[in-house]
Amino acid sequence: MSSVQLSGAGVAAVAFTNKGLASPPSALRVCSSRRSVRSLVVRAATVVTPKYTSLKPLGDRVLVKLGAAEEKTAGGILLPSTAQSKPQGGEVVAVGAGRTIGDKKIEVGIQTGAQVVYSKYAGTEVEFNDSKHLILKEDDIIGILETDDVKDMKPLNDRVLIKVEEAEDRTPGGLILTETTKEKPSIGTVVAVGPGPLDDEGKRQPLSVPACSTVLYSKYAGSEFKGADDTGYIVLRASDVMAVLS
Numbered sequence: 001m002s003s004v005q006l007s008g009a010g011v012a013a014v015a016f017t018n019k020g021l022a023s024p025p026s027a028l029r030v031c032s033s034r035r036s037v038r039s040l041v042v043r044a045a046t047v048v049t050p051k052y053t054s055l056k057p058l059g060d061r062v063l064v065k066l067g068a069a070e071e072k073t074a075g076g077i078l079l080p081s082t083a084q085s086k087p088q089g090g091e092v093v094a095v096g097a098g099r100t101i102g103d104k105k106i107e108v109g110i111q112t113g114a115q116v117v118y119s120k121y122a123g124t125e126v127e128f129n130d131s132k133h134l135i136l137k138e139d140d141i142i143g144i145l146e147t148d149d150v151k152d153m154k155p156l157n158d159r160v161l162i163k164v165e166e167a168e169d170r171t172p173g174g175l176i177l178t179e180t181t182k183e184k185p186s187i188g189t190v191v192a193v194g195p196g197p198l199d200d201e202g203k204r205q206p207l208s209v210p211a212c213s214t215v216l217y218s219k220y221a222g223s224e225f226k227g228a229d230d231t232g233y234i235v236l237r238a239s240d241v242m243a244v245l246s
Contacts, residue, residue: 061137096108162188215241
């Protein structure tokens with residue numbers, strides 16, 4: 001699975017420039033999501049003409065201003081536009097009024113100005129005020145980055161952040177494995193957990209996955225990231241955690 005070099009504006013998974021965003025953090029990389037999700041990105045962005053000066057998302061949707069795609073590899077090689085990685089994060093610039101569950105009004109829990117990471121294939125792309133944006137549901141946002149390192153990501157809803165256990169670099173017989181032949185691990189340590197999903201009455205249900213526990217998770221779930229120190233992390237739903245190891 002390929003990975004791309006990322007930097008900028010406190011968002012893991014997207015290469016930001018300084019144009020219109022906060023000062024960029026240290027380098028961060030993200031690997032592509034390993035499972036399909038419910039909604040797909042519209043490949044050609046819908047262009048909103050200049051006569052419209054406001055774009056207000058409805059319901060539990062949020063409007064995210066995208067960062068620029070990475071134009072160079074980590075080694076400095078210029079990438080053609082067809083090879084540049086699609087951003088997977090950005091800055092929240094507007095939020096909807098929320099949704100109703102039963103007779104309870106649930107506001108969107110993400111504030112404008114937050115730097116977020118979202119599911120790779122979520123949302124609808126819109127070009128507005130000469131900038132690319134994405135309209136997506138709150139549940140499609142993986143987490144919020146409050147610092148420049150993925151280890152400090154705050155997972156949302158029923159998601160958990162896991163530090164991936166390093167893959168074995170030798171076979172039982174002592175044969176050294178290359179990066180491409182190492183078996184991808186599916187064991188890691190829970191770094192942080194989200195507040196839990198909402199039930200039918202609009203109340204949060206705490207997750208049963210405890211922080212700091214070592215867990216076994218589904219091999220093809222979640223979105224993978226590389227931290228500033230090259231440590232591997234994965235963010236996935238709690239339902240994809242299969243067992244706690246001790």
